[in-house]
Amino acid sequence: MTEILFEDDFILICKKSAGTLSESSDNSESLPRIIENEYKTQGKSITLYTVHRLDREVSGVIVYAKDSETAKKLSDMMASRSFNKEYLAVVEGKLADTSGTLSDLLFRDARKNKSYVVDRKRKGVKEALLEYTVLDSRNDTTLVKIKLHTGRTHQIRVQFASRGHSILGDRKYGSEIKSKQIALCSHKIEFIHPVTRENISVSYSPPAIDLWSNYEDALKR
Numbered sequence: 434m435t436e437i438l439f440e441d442d443f444i445l446i447c448k449k450s451a452g453t454l455s456e457s458s459d460n461s462e463s464l465p466r467i468i469e470n471e472y473k474t475q476g477k478s479i480t481l482y483t484v485h486r487l488d489r490e491v492s493g494v495i496v497y498a499k500d501s502e503t504a505k506k507l508s509d510m511m512a513s514r515s516f517n518k519e520y521l522a523v524v525e526g527k528l529a530d531t532s533g534t535l536s537d538l539l540f541r542d543a544r545k546n547k548s549y550v551v552d553r554k555r556k557g558v559k560e561a562l563l564e565y566t567v568l569d570s571r572n573d574t575t576l577v578k579i580k581l582h583t584g585r586t587h588q589i590r591v592q593f594a595s596r597g598h599s600i601l602g603d604r605k606y607g608s609e610i611k612s613k614q615i616a617l618c619s620h621k622i623e624f625i626h627p628v629t630r631e632n633i634s635v636s637y638s639p640p641a642i643d644l645w646s647n648y649e650d651a652l653k654r
Contacts, residue, residue, distance in 0.1 A: 435468050438494060438635045443503045443628050445481060446635045451492040451614035457483040465497060484508050485516075488587065490603070493520070493619030494637050506627035511584065517623040520579040520589060521568075521638075523616035524598040525608060528575050532566045535592045539585050547605060548587045550595040561585045561592060574601060578620065589617060 439446040447468065449455055454463040465481040472479045481497040482504035498504035510516060539561045541548045551558055562582040569576040575598070579589055587606070593599065594606035602612035621636035 434471060435464070438637065439633065441626075441629070443499055444507075444626070444633070445479075445497045445499060446622065446633075447495060447497070448637050449487055449492055449495045449619070451490055454489055455483070455487045455495055457481060464495070468497075485511050485584065487619055488590075488615075488617075490615045491617045491619060492614070494622050494635055495619060496622060503627060507624075510624060510627060514582065515624060517621070518581045518584070518619070519621040519636075520581060521618045521620045522577055522579060522589060522593070523601040524575050524577060524593050525601060526573060526575065526598050527570060528565075528567055528577070528598065530567075532564070534562070534564050535596070537561045537592055537595065539588065539591060541586045548585065548591045550591060559583070559585055561588045563589060563592060590615070 436448040437445065438448060445468070447464070449464055453467070456463060457465040465483065468481060469479055479499065481499065482501060484496055484498055484504050484507040487493065487495050496507065498507050537550045537560075538552070538554060538558050539548050540551045540555075540558045560583060564580040564582070565577045567575055567577055581589065590600055590603055590606045594603070599607040601616035602608055602610050603615040603617075604611060608615075618637070620638060621634070623632070623634040625631070626633050
């Protein structure tokens with residue numbers, strides 16, 4: 434069963450597992466369809482609307498709306514950067530600073546489903562900004578907490594990789610360690626409820642070892 438972290442008449446927030454599609458679709462393996470089917474087995478009816486996405490390889494906190502009006506409000510809030518979004522990641526190598534800001538221009542190649550850091554503004558290029566804090570390190574890898582200020586495709590993955598610090602297991606962006614998932618987790622989401630106006634703060638904190646556990650053997654080689 435999907436782990437529900439918050440729910441009311443307008444919003445559902447849950448934990449997404451790595452390997453699961455986050456986007457609403459006809460695919461029975463997408464998280465919205467999985468949850469809808471779980472509710473159906475309990476004699477309940479629910480329809481979920483996507484308001485933001487997590488890469489298939491990424492786990493952690495994700496928000497869905499229960500109606501189209503709330504979905505639009507949440508999407509508008511996302512676009513205006515009214516959400517506080519934090520992530521946990523294990524990156525390869527040791528970072529020079531214990532905290533910092535990464536600011537880049539990103540271009541997404543939709544055909545390759547891959548983003549790139551570029552050096553000038555042009556059509557399709559968007560600004561990307563995040564802050565990070567180092568939490569721990571081991572075996573020439575570093576655990577960081579990330580505050581995301583923009584939500585570009587593969588933003589965290591490409592910004593760290595462009596500096597020689599690929600996320601552990603992220604073969605698309607340079608990691609040499611092969612895995613079905615990457616060491617990146619949506620840790621916390623905080624926002625003002627668009628209907629009730631209450632402050633919503635939901636977090637999921639996997640033990641730090643869980644972000645390393647799938648890669649322990651590879652790191653020892």
